[in-house]
Amino acid sequence: MTSLPTSTDKKLGLVIDLDICVGCHACAVNCKEWNTSGHSAPLTDKNPYGGDPAGVWFNRIHTFEVRDEDAGSRTVHFPKSCLHCEAAPCVTVCPTGASYKREEDGIVLVNADTCIGCKLCSWACPYGAREYDESVGVMKKCTLCIDKIYNETLRPESRVPACVSTCPAGARHFGDLGDPDSEVSKLSAARGGYALMPEQDCKPVNRYLPPRPRKKAAADLGAPDRLQAKDGDLDGAGFLARLVDRVLSR
Amino acid sequence: MHPAKSVIFFTTASGAGYGLLIWFALFSLLNRIPADRDFALVVLGVSFALVTAGLLSSTAHLGHPERAWRALSQWRTSWLSREGVAAILAYLPIFAYFYVWFMGVDDPDAVAAIAASAIVLALITVYCTAMIYASLKTIRAWYNRYTVIGYLIFSLMTGAVLLTFFAHLRQFDMRDEIAAAALLCLGLGLMVKQAYWRFLQASSSVSDIGTATGLGGPGRTTLLEGPHTESNYLLDEMGYRIARKHADKLRIYASVLGFVLPIALIVGAVFLSGWSEVLCALFAVAFCCTGILLERWLFFAEARHVVTLYYGEAHA
Numbered sequence: 063m064t065s066l067p068t069s070t071d072k073k074l075g076l077v078i079d080l081d082i083c084v085g086c087h088a089c090a091v092n093c094k095e096w097n098t099s100g101h102s103a104p105l106t107d108k109n110p111y112g113g114d115p116a117g118v119w120f121n122r123i124h125t126f127e128v129r130d131e132d133a134g135s136r137t138v139h140f141p142k143s144c145l146h147c148e149a150a151p152c153v154t155v156c157p158t159g160a161s162y163k164r165e166e167d168g169i170v171l172v173n174a175d176t177c178i179g180c181k182l183c184s185w186a187c188p189y190g191a192r193e194y195d196e197s198v199g200v201m202k203k204c205t206l207c208i209d210k211i212y213n214e215t216l217r218p219e220s221r222v223p224a225c226v227s228t229c230p231a232g233a234r235h236f237g238d239l240g241d242p243d244s245e246v247s248k249l250s251a252a253r254g255g256y257a258l259m260p261e262q263d264c265k266p267v268n269r270y271l272p273p274r275p276r277k278k279a280a281a282d283l284g285a286p287d288r289l290q291a292k293d294g295d296l297d298g299a300g301f302l303a304r305l306v307d308r309v310l311s312r
Numbered sequence: 313m314h315p316a317k318s319v320i321f322f323t324t325a326s327g328a329g330y331g332l333l334i335w336f337a338l339f340s341l342l343n344r345i346p347a348d349r350d351f352a353l354v355v356l357g358v359s360f361a362l363v364t365a366g367l368l369s370s371t372a373h374l375g376h377p378e379r380a381w382r383a384l385s386q387w388r389t390s391w392l393s394r395e396g397v398a399a400i401l402a403y404l405p406i407f408a409y410f411y412v413w414f415m416g417v418d419d420p421d422a423v424a425a426i427a428a429s430a431i432v433l434a435l436i437t438v439y440c441t442a443m444i445y446a447s448l449k450t451i452r453a454w455y456n457r458y459t460v461i462g463y464l465i466f467s468l469m470t471g472a473v474l475l476t477f478f479a480h481l482r483q484f485d486m487r488d489e490i491a492a493a494a495l496l497c498l499g500l501g502l503m504v505k506q507a508y509w510r511f512l513q514a515s516s517s518v519s520d521i522g523t524a525t526g527l528g529g530p531g532r533t534t535l536l537e538g539p540h541t542e543s544n545y546l547l548d549e550m551g552y553r554i555a556r557k558h559a560d561k562l563r564i565y566a567s568v569l570g571f572v573l574p575i576a577l578i579v580g581a582v583f584l585s586g587w588s589e590v591l592c593a594l595f596a597v598a599f600c601c602t603g604i605l606l607e608r609w610l611f612f613a614e615a616r617h618v619v620t621l622y623y624g625e626a627h628a
Contacts, residue, residue, distance in 0.1 A: 122539035157383035157393035179375020199375025
């Protein structure tokens, strides 16, 4: 049924820290690795070893340059996958009921057995979260690793989406954003987590943490004080250094 | 947006079929359709063929056409589903109409009821088709009031041009009346399309690279590196940009072929007689069809999707 649930018990989603992400693409690779044998398997590649390869990916890392008059330019790596919207337009436009949002945890999924491959959901999604698999003629998407997060054969610390468990920088966090006391909600609140394209009225669950203000001075980066130039301040300098300073200061 | 041939043919052909049905039913409600069984069966047959070919063509772009019946289930939320349901309901008056003319049923009330339901259901179906596009907030070129007005007027327009041809072919009394209706629709259609193109030139989506990334608006934020070097599904489907370069020229071609030439030719058909009259009406149909196909191609190819903001566009 493509009517959205009026409310969901949980709002499982991701908090992505744009300050920490180093743009290594490991999350995209591990996403592909896990999901190509998971719920929506396989994540088909087309012409993978040819001159024009293409394929199904649920997670992609874009890199933006942000210019700032005062702080100068900076590079921001920007991973993007399904945001598991509360008002998911990809679900309501689906003519068959193959697209649905789970009442228990808010995860948006596609039933590959009833999807007719009309692609309308991919037109309705502002974020490009939908991936059409030409080889099987159905739409696929991020499942928030539904086959991993509830997998009791895995160790508890592994029951997070593949993109989260693999991130070497710890830039990705998984949890219930519907619970204001959850770790991810607190993290998002503390760091000013924001939604993408709120004006599209999809109410995305995922949050992005903005890059922290740029640090320019060495001390801001945590470098020891002694690395800084200390002209005019001879505290702690040895006899020879004082003598040289005196001679040169004449 | 990628202009899929199957969807262009679907929207234009079924639009023309429903338009033809609407005008035929309207003229029969007004008692202006002559009691000519062959004429009625040909007009209804063409209408049926256009609608059916369009609907079949729309299933051609599906990944699983054999599951198309499932699309009838979600009419509560999905305009695509509503379109399917409406299209199937609209077949009922078409079949009833066939029966009436084939069997020579002489029951004015029943025929009037069939005609009225044909008009209503055909209009609803075209409206649902338009709403599939008009309800997508992600695409500024569709998410506006011109989409529904356009689909309705272009459906009525192509239908009227078709019926004008058949009426002139058979030299019926009502040929000037349907020609007048066609001229009115062509004029209105041209105005709607020009207004739409002016609107498109002047407006852009509420979303831009700033809202898409949260990092800073156009000019401040630019794409440094895409996610990969090659294209992907999103770019092939939503990032189509071939038309933009030639958009101005194609708009002129669409206006001339779809509207201006048919207007001139139908005026010619009204004032001429004999073979030149029929030829004028026939060429009006041919040009109008070509023009409306071009118009529909532009409708898709010119439409920009907000997902392109993640791939280097500053505005969508």
